[in-house]
Amino acid sequence: MKIVIIGGTGLIGSKTAERLRKHGHEVIAAAPNTGVNTITGEGLAKALENAEVVIDLANSPSFEDKAVLEFFQTSGKNLTAAEKAAGVKHHVALSIVGADRLPDSGYLRAKVAQEKIIRESGLPYTIVRSTQFMEFLGGIAQAGAVGDTTRLSTGNLQPIASDDVADFVAEAALAAPANGIIEIAGPERARLCDFVARYLKAIGDSRAVVPDPQAPYFGTKLEEGSLVSDNKPSIGRIDFNRWFATAPRK
Numbered sequence: 224m225k226i227v228i229i230g231g232t233g234l235i236g237s238k239t240a241e242r243l244r245k246h247g248h249e250v251i252a253a254a255p256n257t258g259v260n261t262i263t264g265e266g267l268a269k270a271l272e273n274a275e276v277v278i279d280l281a282n283s284p285s286f287e288d289k290a291v292l293e294f295f296q297t298s299g300k301n302l303t304a305a306e307k308a309a310g311v312k313h314h315v316a317l318s319i320v321g322a323d324r325l326p327d328s329g330y331l332r333a334k335v336a337q338e339k340i341i342r343e344s345g346l347p348y349t350i351v352r353s354t355q356f357m358e359f360l361g362g363i364a365q366a367g368a369v370g371d372t373t374r375l376s377t378g379n380l381q382p383i384a385s386d387d388v389a390d391f392v393a394e395a396a397l398a399a400p401a402n403g404i405i406e407i408a409g410p411e412r413a414r415l416c417d418f419v420a421r422y423l424k425a426i427g428d429s430r431a432v433v434p435d436p437q438a439p440y441f442g443t444k445l446e447e448g449s450l451v452s453d454n455k456p457s458i459g460r461i462d463f464n465r466w467f468a469t470a471p472r473k
C-alpha cells in the first residue's frame with residue numbers, strides 16, 4: 224500500500240521508511256527538501272493521492288515556546304485536513320510519554336496540542352507515545368550545561384534507541400488504528416542525571432553531573448515518574464551498551 228511519511232527524511236522518519244519499504248510498501252518520504260511542506264501546504268495534496276496511511280514524524284525547526292506550538296498546530300491542521308480530502312484511512316503520529324503531565328514545558332504543550340488535533344480530526348488514528356530517544360542524551364546534557372558542570376534532574380528516564388522506535392512505528396502503521404495512545408520505552412530505567420553521566424563518561428566528556436531535583440528539563444521541573452510510563456509500554460530490545468557500541472559519534 225502507499226504510505227506517506229511526513230518528516231520521512233528525519234532520524235525516525237528515514238528508519239521507518241526503510242522498514243516499510245522492506246515490507247514491500249510504496250513509501251513517500253515527505254519533507255520540505257523533497258517538495259512537501261505541511262506549513263505552507265506545498266506538495267501535500269499531490270503526495271497524499273491514493274495514500275492509505277500517513278505517519279507524521281515531522282519536528283519543528285525551532286523549540287522556542289511560541290514557534291513550536293505554532294508549528295505543531297499549523298502542521299497538524301493542514302495535514303489532517305489534506306488527509307480527510309484524500310480519503311486516508313489511518314493517521315499515525317509520534318508523541319512523548321508524559322506530555323500531558325508537564326504543561327510548563329512549551330515543547331510538551333505543543334505535542335499535547337498536536338495530539339488534540341488528531342483526536343478531534345475524525346480520522347482513524349494511532350498516537351505512539353515514546354520516551355526520550357537515546358540519540359537525544361547529548362542534547363539533554365547540553366541543555367543542563369553551565370561551564371564545566373551540568374546540573375540535571377533526578378527524575379527517571381527510560382530512553383529508547385531510534386531503531387526500536389522505528390520498529391514500533393512501522394508496526395503501528397501496518398496494524399489497525401488503535402484510536403488511542405500506545406506507549407513505548409527503552410529497556411533500562413535510571414535517574415536522568417545518572418543516564419546522562421553514563422553517556423558523558425562513555426564519550427569521554429569529563430564534565431561533572433550535579434544531581435538536582437529542582438533542575439529544569441526543557442522548562443519544567445520533573446517528578447520521579449514524569450517522563451516514564453507504568454502503563455505496560457512496549458519495550459525496545461536495544462539497551463544503552465548495545466546502542467552506544469553502534470551509535471554514530473558526532
Ligand SMILES: NC(=O)c1ccc[n+]([C@@H]2O[C@H](COP(=O)([O-])OP(=O)(O)OC[C@H]3O[C@@H](n4cnc5c(N)ncnc54)[C@H](OP(=O)(O)O)[C@@H]3O)[C@@H](O)[C@H]2O)c1
Pocket residue numbers: 229230231232233234235236253254255256257259260261262263279280281282283284298317318319320334352353354355356359
Ligand atoms: N527526541 C525525542 O527524544 C523524542 C521522543 C519522543 C517523540 N519525539 C517526536 O519524534 C518526532 C520525530 O523526531 P526526529 O528526531 O526523528 O525529528 P528530526 O530528525 O528532527 O526530523 C524532522 C523531520 O521533519 C521534517 N520537517 C520539518 N519541517 C517540516 C514541514 N514544514 N513539513 C514537512 N516536514 C517537515 C524535516 O525535514 P527537513 O530536514 O527537510 O527540514 C525532517 O524530515 C517528533 O515529532 C518529536 O516530537 C521525539
